[in-house]
Amino acid sequence: MTIRIYNTLTGKKEPLETIEPNHVKLYVCGITSYDYCHIGHARSSLAFDMIVKYLRSRDYKVTYIRNFTDIDDKIIKRANEQNTTSEELANRFIDEFYVDMDQLGIDRPTMEPKATEHIQEMVELISELIDKGIAYQAGNDVYFAVEKFAEYGKLSHRNLEDMQAGARISINELKHNPMDFVLWKGSKPGEPKWKSPWGDGRPGWHIECSAMSRKYLGETFDIHGGGKDLIFPHHENELAQSEAANCCAFVKTWIHHGFVTIRDEKMSKSLNNFLTIRDLLAHYHPEILRFFVFSTHYRNPLDFSETAMQDATAGLERLYTCVRMIDELEGEGSTETEPIASDKDINKLQSMEKRFQQAMDNDFNTAQGQSILFDSVKILNRIAAALPDTPAASDLTLLRESREVMKKLAGIMGLLTEDAASFINNQKQKMLAGIDIDEATILQLIKERYTARKEKNWSRSDEIRDELLAHNIELKDGPEGTTWTVRRN
Incomplete structure (x- = not known):
């Protein structure tokens, strides 16, 4: 079976065909480290953690790069408000990010480069664009000339003329075109700065990912990921500057996950509906948050509510209860007792992994994957409930083998990783507190x-x-x- 992935660039599902045989090179835009992570960050990290786990379960080697933006206007502003340095603030929230990710049980990527550690690579890339006549210096800044890249807008499926019509040039703006975006920002008093051929300053946001992905994955790689909010302008600009500099395709497949809403409203601090990961984990087990996230296909909107979390809690407990029930079965059974499991039940359980794989091969459909697990739980519960005092050995073997397959498959979503009895007891104690x-x-x-x-x-x-x-x-x-x-x- 072939894994098929929805590609934002082409607008359709396509078979995964790696540049190097069985080696997926994946780059995902990470956090801007100036605050605690919210559930939108959780969804992004969990989605790509699941994708990597699944690809590896299908025997792909995965090189997974996720960056940290540790210099940015927001970081500088927050550092000034807290009377600290941008470096201290950024590193502090990178540490806090790891606290959240570890609590969620998210595996570390292959490499997590920081923007500030790759200034030289960015300067070199900007210089290449200037030499090709695709970027220009204006004052102390350097801009990418969008009109020099004929395919600008192809990722977001936007037309440059339409975008220009809605844009305005501000007073004293030195850009040739209102859509031109900054590659290098000249330094301002009190801001962090690095030396460059165009004067002291710092990189623009978009150039960092192009420079770091090229360094660690090459000029063309397999998958680039992030949230739908990054399609434009961030990923559009990444694509433009990378392909203009390298004169080749930047990325084969673009994966974008949907937004997180709260009671059908976009999550926002101004609306006072902003939830951090640690806000949620104070009330819910990390696997409940995982279950909730994966109960919806990664490309669809994910609406947070207390009801949704209660449903996720009930669903996860149902899985764990089934595992605990099988864990508590004793003995090896009898070869003389007539088996209870029908041929239909046996075939259904023995095809669990194949059916799960079919769901996941269809653009990582975890929602369908969960329903396959629940189908199996229903059969397992029915068989276990009907077991006689001396059960058939074949029934016990079927139950135990199915339990192990279910745990393996759930593990791709980071579920059923704990001892079942302990999980259920802890959940009950927490509920009754x-x-x-x-x-x-x-x-x-x-x-x-x-x-x-x-x-x-x-x-x-x-x-x-x-x-x-x-x-x-x-x-x-x-x-x-x-x-x-x-x-x-």
């Missing part, structure tokens, strides 16, 4: 309610539901029974 009722009482009341419903004693059933609700315990009836959760105000 501050609640004036214990689990044994909850389960006893659910059992009484089940009896009342069986006897069609609806008034007693409603009384029990209301009694639990008074303790902030909500019940949810489903095909596999009644589950409970704690209502958070």
Whole structure:
């Protein structure tokens, strides 16, 4: 089977065909390190962590480069506000970034270059563009001349004339064209600066990724990734300056993940709906956040809400509960007992990995991959519930082998990495913290309610539901029974 990936450049899914056999060279734009990371950063890091894990599970070698922008207007402004240096501030938030990534269980990329450590490479690239007549100095700044690159706009599918019509040149602007973008900024008083042929200054944002990707991955590489907000202008400008300088294709496949919204509004500090990763991890296990992120295809918008997180919690607990149930099965069973699992169940479970792979080969469709895991859980639960006191050896083998396959596949999304019993116990303790009722009482009341419903004693059933609700315990009836959760105000 062939992995097919949606390519932003062409607007369609294409088979993954690497430049070097079975070697994927991947570059992803990292954070600008001036603040704590939010859930948008989490989605980006998790999406590419999943992609790398899956590619490696398919026996690809992956060289994964993710940069740090450690010099930028935002960094300078924040450093001045905090009466510190840009370097100290940037390095502090890089350290905080690693705290968040480690909590989320995200693997480190192959290399994580910093912009400030590659100034010379940027100066060399800018010099090449000037020598080719595609960039020009204006005062102490250097600009890329977009009109000199005939294909400008091809990544974002924009027309340069239309963009020019909506642009305006500000007073004293020295740019030849309002769409020309800065490659080198002349220094201002009090700002960090480096020497260059055009005077002291610092690089523009776009040039850093072109310089670092060329150094570590070559002039043309397989995949460039980031959020949809980077398509224009950042990635468009990267493509233009790289292809203009190198006279060859920059990237074969462009991958962009969707936005994160909060209750259908774009996440924004001004709207006071800005959530950091550590805000979430104070209330939710890291795997719950992972489950939530991967329950939606990476290219689609991801809407955060408490309801969505509760659904993610319930979904993950269902997976762990199935694993724990199989973990607790004892013995090797009997070869004389008639097996319970039907041929249909066996075929379905034995094809789990193949079906999961088909979903993931289709542009890394984790949402479909999760549904395949749940299909398997439903079958496993049914078989386990029907096991006699002395189960068939073949049934136990099927359950245990399926559990291991499920853990392997879930692991590509960073799920089911913990001991199942410990995870479930910790989740229950966390849920019941501050609640004036214990689990044994909850389960006893659910059992009484089940009896009342069986006897069609609806008034007693409603009384029990209301009694639990008074303790902030909500019940949810489903095909596999009644589950409970704690209502958070």
